Amino acid sequence: MSQNHYHVLGVPATATPVDIKLAYKRLAVQLHPDKHGGNPIYEERFKAVAVAYRVLNDPARRAAYDQQLRQAEQRLAEAQRQQEYRVQGQRVYGVPMPPPAPLRTRRPAGSAERHYRSIPKQRKFTRRDYILTFSLLAGLLFFVMIVKLTMDHVTAVSNYEDGLAAYGQRKWETANAYFTEALHFKPTYREALKRRAEIQHLINRNYREAGNDYAAALRETKEPAERATLLYRLAQCQVQLGQIASAEHNLTNALALDSTQSGAWLARGEVRLFEQRRFPGAIHDFTAGLRHRSIVGRPLPTKYLTYRGLAYFKLQDLTQARQDYRRVLEANPRNGQVHFLLGRVAQQEGNAPAACEFFRRAVLLGYIYADEARQQNCP
Template sequence: MSQNHYHTLGVAATATPQEIKAAYKRLAVRYHPDMHGGSAQFEEEFKAVAAAYQVLSDPGRRATYDHQLRMAVRRADEQRRAQHYRAHSQHVYGVPMPPPAPLRTRRPAGAAERYYRPIPKRRRFTRRDAWLLAGFIVGLVLFCLSVKVTLDYVSATRNYRYGLRAYTNRQWKIARSYFTSAIAFRPTYAAAHRRRGEIAQYINHDYAAARADYQVALTEEPAGKGAAALWMRLGQCEFQLGLSPAAANSLTQAIQQDSLLSDAYLLRGEIRLFEQRQFVGAIRDFSTGLRQRAAVGWSVDVKPLTYRGLAYYKQGNYAAARTDYRQVLLLTPQNGQVHFLLGRLAQQEGNTGAACEFFRRALRLGYLYASEAVQECQ
């Protein structure tokens, strides 16, 4: 066998670590290049001694090296036995047998390998890992949000359907409860806000709650007749709450989106007559609303007709006012208010006798506000 690390240090294969260390120190001093004027031959010897010590001083590496030596010895023994029973001139497939290969070891280590160097620590969590983790978290959050949105949409739709069924059956409390549940799952559910607002306005007379629902519904309702109806109901609630300027604006929005809303014209006429004192605009709104009602075959409503007569009176058009008042009397002969208004009209025209007669009729018909005017006639 060729020379191995044990041969290089001059120790037995069973040498203790102390013996190996002592042999290394002795040979290192002997072969150190500085002791021989930098001789290349001694430098190679020194490298071999250092390499042998580096392997044999490490228990793990020494165990591996011993195992390799045993395997090499075993292969060498097998080759010798094979050669003992085979002539040296014997050929295998016409080729002479090669001589046994010597045991080779690694080349002697260089100067940089003979000293300990710090092993850099590997980063266990890299930037790429951070991006992957962030992407996973974002994807998980988006997935959870999509699931929640889907479930909320399904729950809101189901509750609205149940509420609409109760609304059709006039079960107002049950319907309102279902609409409220639908809005809890879907806060901008326009249809649910609209139906709940109708119950608050027409059944519970809670105009503030109805107004809040209509305002939310309008944010989701596209322009058209549906939005016009919502604007009109919003104006009605604001009128009941005493918010006349807001009510007039809402009714104007309703008329702009649907010019056939007679109720919106009539209510805006009341606001212009009593709150804004715009008599010309009030007369125009009352006339438009009454004309639209007549066009669809509805019966004449004496209230807007009376209010239009009052607007004519305030404007000074007494003839037009008398025409409207007399038309109201034809529809409701026992209307004490209109008799009183006719009395005021006669009084403005200087016909005191006719005025007093109208005031007395109004009082007999139960219109108590005419009592003071009757006393003035006496």
């Protein structure tokens, strides 16, 4: 085999650039033609050393040269392998003949002389195979679940938006159907639960279904003010269903979360007045609710002024009762019920003529319950 550049410089193929440079300097000094009187042999060797150094000193050229050397070695090895597998009788020029096959000195061994060893039966599925199969199935199941959840969410949102459009157009049945469809795909969809509950509560008067939806929406709500509103609406449904203790409990929790909810104050005052007959607590709740409505600039509802006056009357605080009743009359002078209640106040104070006058006005204004009181107490 002809020498390559590494052989010319006398360094191995793994030599470092420093080793290559030192070998070149040493050989350049030894083989310089001037030291040998212009001998052409040394001149050729000096040129070969210079060429080898130019190639090996450049990293890019050296890498390309190393690749050429490896390819040449691979071709040589492939040729040798092909030669080894040639037919025994084939003669290739320049290649020595293969050695002759060994002569047999005896007959092949019989079955009695042979030693047989059974090959252990391999299991079809190894532990690794089971792990890979299980991982593949788990990944596939997880992917299917993610796709289903995504599609359910998209469908639920689409139905909710359609229901919201119908809700804005006051198409209550259509809106309720869309919200129900949205909840079919996503049962915990809070906004759909709230909207459907409002339809059942305020439009259909189906307080049981509305209460169930409010309770489900509460489980998905974390924000305190929103929870307070849902508790207030749930309590309204419970009052209609006769669940007074639960309603009072939920109204108390709503006010603990948001004490500015005038509706919850007034609703709890109504429960305490008519259902629990806790008149001081009712007065406190009506006062707080009316105060919060006044702070935000909303008109005072005469109904709750009347209720507070009734609570004062039950406690025999006739002065405060009269003040609330008269505030109602200022807003609505033709309220026959309040004329009747003022007659009751006058009757408690022993002012029979004033009581009879109030009863008479109540009857004239259409409050028929005052007629019986007038007949019993007025001549």
